[in-house]
Amino acid sequence: MTSMADWPVVLAPVDPDSEDRLFFTEHEWDTIDAATARIIPTDHHPGAREARAVRFIDRYLSGIGHVYAAADGSGFLGMSGKLADAWRGRIADLGETYRQGVRDLDANAHRRFGADFVSLCDEDQDAVLEQMSGAPKPAPVALTSDGGNPTIQVYAFDDGLDFFDALVTHTRQGFYGDPVYGGNHDRAGWTVIGFPGPESLKDTMDGTYSVREYYVQDYDWRDLIPHLRGEGGS
Amino acid sequence: MQYARKPDPVDVLIVGMGASGATAAKVLCEAGLKVVGLDRGPWLRSREHFSGDEIKFLNRTYLWSDPRVNPRTVRTEENETAVPTPFSMVPQMVGGGTVHWAGWLPRPRPSDFRMRTLHGDIEGASLADWPIGYDDLEPYLSKVEWAFGCAGLDGADAHEPYRSRPYPTPPLPPTRAGKRFYKACEKLGINAMPIPQAIVTKPYQGRTPSNWTSFWNGYGDPSGMRSSTLDTFVPEALATGNLELRPESYVREVTVGPDGRARGVLYIDADGREVEQEAALVLLCLGAVESARLMLLSKSRQHPDGLANSSGQVGRNATFHEYLFAVGLFNDAEPLYGFPGNYISGGSFQFYETDHDRGHIGGALIGASHVGQPINWNFPGRPRWGGAAKDADRDFYNHAMKIGHTLHDMPVESNRVDLDPDVKDAWGLPVARITHKAHPNDIRLAKWQVDKNVEILEAAGAWKTIPVYLERGRASGNTCHQHGTVRMGTDPATTVLNEWCQAHDVDNLYVLDGASFPTATGVNPTLTIMANAWRCAEYIADFHAKGRTARLPQPATSSN
Numbered sequence A: 001m002t003s004m005a006d007w008p009v010v011l012a013p014v015d016p017d018s019e020d021r022l023f024f025t026e027h028e029w030d031t032i033d034a035a036t037a038r039i040i041p042t043d044h045h046p047g048a049r050e051a052r053a054v055r056f057i058d059r060y061l062s063g064i065g066h067v068y069a070a071a072d073g074s075g076f077l078g079m080s081g082k083l084a085d086a087w088r089g090r091i092a093d094l095g096e097t098y099r100q101g102v103r104d105l106d107a108n109a110h111r112r113f114g115a116d117f118v119s120l121c122d123e124d125q126d127a128v129l130e131q132m133s134g135a136p137k138p139a140p141v142a143l144t145s146d147g148g149n150p151t152i153q154v155y156a157f158d159d160g161l162d163f164f165d166a167l168v169t170h171t172r173q174g175f176y177g178d179p180v181y182g183g184n185h186d187r188a189g190w191t192v193i194g195f196p197g198p199e200s201l202k203d204t205m206d207g208t209y210s211v212r213e214y215y216v217q218d219y220d221w222r223d224l225i226p227h228l229r230g231e232g233g234s
Numbered sequence B: 001m002q003y004a005r006k007p008d009p010v011d012v013l014i015v016g017m018g019a020s021g022a023t024a025a026k027v028l029c030e031a032g033l034k035v036v037g038l039d040r041g042p043w044l045r046s047r048e049h050f051s052g053d054e055i056k057f058l059n060r061t062y063l064w065s066d067p068r069v070n071p072r073t074v075r076t077e078e079n080e081t082a083v084p085t086p087f088s089m090v091p092q093m094v095g096g097g098t099v100h101w102a103g104w105l106p107r108p109r110p111s112d113f114r115m116r117t118l119h120g121d122i123e124g125a126s127l128a129d130w131p132i133g134y135d136d137l138e139p140y141l142s143k144v145e146w147a148f149g150c151a152g153l154d155g156a157d158a159h160e161p162y163r164s165r166p167y168p169t170p171p172l173p174p175t176r177a178g179k180r181f182y183k184a185c186e187k188l189g190i191n192a193m194p195i196p197q198a199i200v201t202k203p204y205q206g207r208t209p210s211n212w213t214s215f216w217n218g219y220g221d222p223s224g225m226r227s228s229t230l231d232t233f234v235p236e237a238l239a240t241g242n243l244e245l246r247p248e249s250y251v252r253e254v255t256v257g258p259d260g261r262a263r264g265v266l267y268i269d270a271d272g273r274e275v276e277q278e279a280a281l282v283l284l285c286l287g288a289v290e291s292a293r294l295m296l297l298s299k300s301r302q303h304p305d306g307l308a309n310s311s312g313q314v315g316r317n318a319t320f321h322e323y324l325f326a327v328g329l330f331n332d333a334e335p336l337y338g339f340p341g342n343y344i345s346g347g348s349f350q351f352y353e354t355d356h357d358r359g360h361i362g363g364a365l366i367g368a369s370h371v372g373q374p375i376n377w378n379f380p381g382r383p384r385w386g387g388a389a390k391d392a393d394r395d396f397y398n399h400a401m402k403i404g405h406t407l408h409d410m411p412v413e414s415n416r417v418d419l420d421p422d423v424k425d426a427w428g429l430p431v432a433r434i435t436h437k438a439h440p441n442d443i444r445l446a447k448w449q450v451d452k453n454v455e456i457l458e459a460a461g462a463w464k465t466i467p468v469y470l471e472r473g474r475a476s477g478n479t480c481h482q483h484g485t486v487r488m489g490t491d492p493a494t495t496v497l498n499e500w501c502q503a504h505d506v507d508n509l510y511v512l513d514g515a516s517f518p519t520a521t522g523v524n525p526t527l528t529i530m531a532n533a534w535r536c537a538e539y540i541a542d543f544h545a546k547g548r549t550a551r552l553p554q555p556a557t558s559s560n
Helices: A026-039 A053-060 A081-113 A122-133 A163-176 A185-193 B019-030 B054-059 B115-119 B134-148 B176-188 B233-239 B288-297 B387-396 B440-459 B526-542
Strands: B010-015 B035-038 B073-075 B243-246 B250-256 B262-268 B273-284 B316-319 B323-329 B346-348 B366-369 B400-406 B416-424 B430-435 B464-468 B483-485 B509-511
Touching (some): A026 A081, A081 A122, A163 A185, A163 B054, B010 B019, B019 B233, B176 B440, B250 B273, B288 B416, B288 B483, B323 B440, B366 B440
Parallel strands (some): B010 B273, B035 B243, B273 B509
Antiparallel strands (some): B250 B262, B316 B483, B323 B464, B346 B366, B416 B430
């Protein structure tokens, strides 16, 4: 068995211009593309469609070849051993979740609107997604709105998610994740929220990429901490 | 099962090469002992394997233990069937939790070691004093800070206990969120200071502070700027020529001789072969959950209830430091920028000590932080999809901050680790089952502190604040902190280890991770774990390995 430390770099980074489908059929691709475009819609800024979130999801589900980018982004890691076995099972389960999810989207769309999901207007697509989500379509953040999901995990696995939760999770990853995985095309997601992401993963390894300028530049600890001035703050 | 040729016995066998194991390896190897270090996980190379890839490090399982390979199950009540849950997961690899951490390195406080003396019997809790005090640990806290690398601001913490040495390097600059926090604290009369961090901010022992990416918490550091045992104590131990490190070696049992003493371990190597490694001394350093599990897996005629478990206490009194917080959303023009600093900025010990007017015992170190990176930043109630979701990201990603604390949870005897009767890991062995229900003091402490954090956020100018309490007493296991399970103390009937973390029942077995903590403390535990491992390893080198013993004088007030 090849040790995890010696997993080889295989494949290449996802070509930012590629429209090849590795997992989805044409209809599945179009359906998921349309669904991601309702999860993060296009407005005066690009949305999931322009970020190619569907391509990100397609690559992820295509086997275990696009799970871990090489650290420097030069390709992907060729896994082996128990971790590879775990990922084969996880990806197979998620792939089936998506295939069934597309069938469910179409069945719901036909029942309510008499057409495939992909051919519905935005409002009708939202109505289908809202029903599948089991909750009202989210309202804007308001001063009085209630909290929801009470806690935050540092890590967020996708193992065992149902279709709607997987769709939301992966659309977000395909919008905000490093472009090496095939999403976040032209750094669309980072631009929308004002995150100055790195030009490449390699730049995060060798000191090229820095956010030092976003710290407070001019400061004196005594201005910030009264105790250092021998006063206040107990 | 294939069997490998049996290797020669060694002086010391260390199982788990994370925070405590690597510290012990450094101390013992430098003292001239021959050590074999085993780790279940890989031995990665920081400069080659780590970079700022949020998907790989935070959303997949590159460093995190894969829940399909190493599952863990959790339940709240005794009669429930435990459910597979990634609860208090720690990276299982050489370097352990020090590889992925933000690097909070606060010191414990003298009161942390005397909870029973200070508070007596608290109903439903199993408070105990430690068999060591702050003064016993202080020299080792300093040793770790200086050998490992640490950044902090001398004199900033008004509540700081005695320290024999200053911080080796100064703190990082304040983040914009940190500056808001400092200003709000000044307004409220709260003493705030930079949180001591396992990072070097100036050239230090051959390390250069060159990683300003803020891909820190959850990521490996490719530069060596942040302190991990993978990049410090492991190579230092190897440099002595006395350490042989065998990664991807899964220990399934500690074996014992006819006299009940530890003989060595059985492990499965990377090629699936079973190997028996004998040693004069066995040190367990797997973390509080997995060390307890391995002891319970190691049943024998001499130890029918698990290794060194005549007290029946192995696995019990587990504490987990649930992370609780309040989020502030801001609607003013000045961005806070969520990414620099990455989970570690200003903090305060103002509320750490017990104040009975609050209606609970104990308290918290609070810390201001960002809310996360683009994919995984979050706040309770964040819209999940549609235009509202996009607006929330766009409006608040750079206009949010959080003030949180890790919960100083009470030890409870029934909160424990045992073996799951049904769920097996990828090697076919029963996994750790966690039974955990918060003590009422935990819920009250969390409520009071989260409300206080809301007050600070309001003073900082937050437009909206969102508190996250310990709902229904159900912890989610959202920190890697784990302690208890194999407590140290002076009474073999109620504790498993003595003051050197040596098993009462098995004199050549030590447990050096957070499992030995009688109580959780209110601070991030790694500095305390490493300092304690250093202290015990020094005892092993100076006394045990030379055939001598020593006792640590106990304070008269100790009721344990």
